Amino acid sequence: MTTVTAAVPVSRRVRKVLLHLAMIAAICALLYPVAWLISSSFKPASEILSGASLWPSRIVLSNYTEVFAGVAGVGVWRFAVNSLLISAGAVVGNVVSCSLAAYAFAWMRFRLRGPMFAFMIGTIMLPVHVLLIPQYTIFQNLGMIDTIWPLVLPKLLATDAFFIFMIVQFMRGLPSELGDAARIDGCGPLRAFRYVVLPLSKPALVTTAIFTFIWSWNDFLSQLIYLNSPETYTMPLALRLFIDQTGESSYGAMMAMSVLTLLPIALFFVAFQRLLVQGVTTTGMKG
Numbered sequence: 001m002t003t004v005t006a007a008v009p010v011s012r013r014v015r016k017v018l019l020h021l022a023m024i025a026a027i028c029a030l031l032y033p034v035a036w037l038i039s040s041s042f043k044p045a046s047e048i049l050s051g052a053s054l055w056p057s058r059i060v061l062s063n064y065t066e067v068f069a070g071v072a073g074v075g076v077w078r079f080a081v082n083s084l085l086i087s088a089g090a091v092v093g094n095v096v097s098c099s100l101a102a103y104a105f106a107w108m109r110f111r112l113r114g115p116m117f118a119f120m121i122g123t124i125m126l127p128v129h130v131l132l133i134p135q136y137t138i139f140q141n142l143g144m145i146d147t148i149w150p151l152v153l154p155k156l157l158a159t160d161a162f163f164i165f166m167i168v169q170f171m172r173g174l175p176s177e178l179g180d181a182a183r184i185d186g187c188g189p190l191r192a193f194r195y196v197v198l199p200l201s202k203p204a205l206v207t208t209a210i211f212t213f214i215w216s217w218n219d220f221l222s223q224l225i226y227l228n229s230p231e232t233y234t235m236p237l238a239l240r241l242f243i244d245q246t247g248e249s250s251y252g253a254m255m256a257m258s259v260l261t262l263l264p265i266a267l268f269f270v271a272f273q274r275l276l277v278q279g280v281t282t283t284g285m286k287g
């Protein structure tokens with residue numbers, strides 16, 4: 001009887017060890033492409049496609065030198081600034097407009113609120129490619145092509161239904177007594193939003209900001225459509241220049257440029273990881 005009882009904890013420990021080993025193997029498999037990318041940025045061009053080894057035969061810094069020298073007559077810092085302006089504008093636009101729209105749907109009562117909310121949710125299923133031609137025509141008539149405005153202005157109009165829905169679900173979890181207390185104290189809808197709802201919705205707003213920044217920084221299709229001159233290119237568009245400039249592919253510089261493109265996203269994610277997890281998992285106030 002004692003032998004059977006002692007065997008149970010041992011069996012559990014073995015299963016836990018095997019589970020952890022499987023998880024470590026899966027993490028290594030997922031991180032291998034990133035590690036190979038970083039390693040390839042220090043390899044000679046002839047060695048990049050010749051094997052899958054992580055260790056370069058010799059470390060080459062000329063790949064990064066070529067990147068910082070610029071491409072198409074434009075420096076890499078100009079590309080980074082363009083990406084930062086577009087991503088920052090998209091973050092501000094989404095956080096402000098989506099939070100206002102979500103507050104209206106979650107805390108205010110008005111006619112046709114239900115059908116309007118359902119219509120807004122339905123736009124999530126609308127492919128972005130369907131809107132490209134109408135939007136391009138509008139911005140072309142406004143003379144905004146080859147500027148950052150076509151990539152920023154739509155964010156000020158609460159066009160991302162996914163973030164509105166996420167913030168609505170978060171705000172609906174807040175106690176309604178807070179709104180009643182604000183009205184008793186004389187707060188109107190905007191003051192209640194500013195001083196009551198908005199501070200409590202910080203996790204959802206931070207999650208919106210993080211995802212908006214990542215998606216805007218990585219966006220390639222929209223930037224390719226609206227940005228035409230190298231002076232307005234972003235990091236993803238500049239990365240494409242290393243593929244076909246002078247009719248050849250500069251693989252070493254392309255790998256170095258890929259590392260520089262991924263670096264801000266990784267730093268941004270690491271800095272706000274705790275708030276991101278909190279915003280995704282929290283659906284209301286916890287007592």
